[in-house]
Amino acid sequence: MYLKMIKEIEIIVENACKSNSNAFGYGIWSHHIVDVVKYAKLLAEKLNADTEIVEIAALLHDYAGIKDSTMAEEHHIYGAAEAQRILGEFNYPQEKIQKVKDCIITHRGSVPMKKLSQEAECIASADAMTHVFNVPSLLHLAYVQHGMGIDEGKEWVLNKIERSMNKLCPEAMEIVYEQYLKVRDVLSRIAV
Ligand SMILES: [Fe+2]
Numbered sequence: 001m002y003l004k005m006i007k008e009i010e011i012i013v014e015n016a017c018k019s020n021s022n023a024f025g026y027g028i029w030s031h032h033i034v035d036v037v038k039y040a041k042l043l044a045e046k047l048n049a050d051t052e053i054v055e056i057a058a059l060l061h062d063y064a065g066i067k068d069s070t071m072a073e074e075h076h077i078y079g080a081a082e083a084q085r086i087l088g089e090f091n092y093p094q095e096k097i098q099k100v101k102d103c104i105i106t107h108r109g110s111v112p113m114k115k116l117s118q119e120a121e122c123i124a125s126a127d128a129m130t131h132v133f134n135v136p137s138l139l140h141l142a143y144v145q146h147g148m149g150i151d152e153g154k155e156w157v158l159n160k161i162e163r164s165m166n167k168l169c170p171e172a173m174e175i176v177y178e179q180y181l182k183v184r185d186v187l188s189r190i191a192v
């Protein structure tokens, strides 16, 4: 029913990713948002969550920080406000907008909530899953964007992956665990 709206939101977010004002580069679309959408929808099926809410929230979860880097630090908060504005313009029902906003506000795990909705669980877990499946993006972030040295970057990526693993729901854990072991093995290997 809202397929056309979702397509338009996809265009809004991808265009923001292409814009010069996006400090992360286009990779945040091609190597992050697209994957978060994919894994979040996969989890939505497993958790019986509302796939429409999940897809919209996955598309918009990092939008604020992409659009304006001054919002990056608190992008979960600004992102919820952006979702309100964008979805309001599409006349999306307010109770559904609220569900999308809850997913965005809790996706980093920094805003405590008694219990995440199934939809919010899908977004938080899918966001963390992409880190485990997209190690080259993390390496790029460490070595190129943050300019870290070899060991510092490796430790940073390993820590990021460990933190991501701690955020996963059991269904997501099952999907990424094998990949996690491989990544950890490669990054921790010491030459003999
Ligand atoms: Fe985020």
Ligand SMILES: [Fe+2]
Binding pocket: 032, 036, 061, 062, 127
């Ligand atoms: Fe994200």
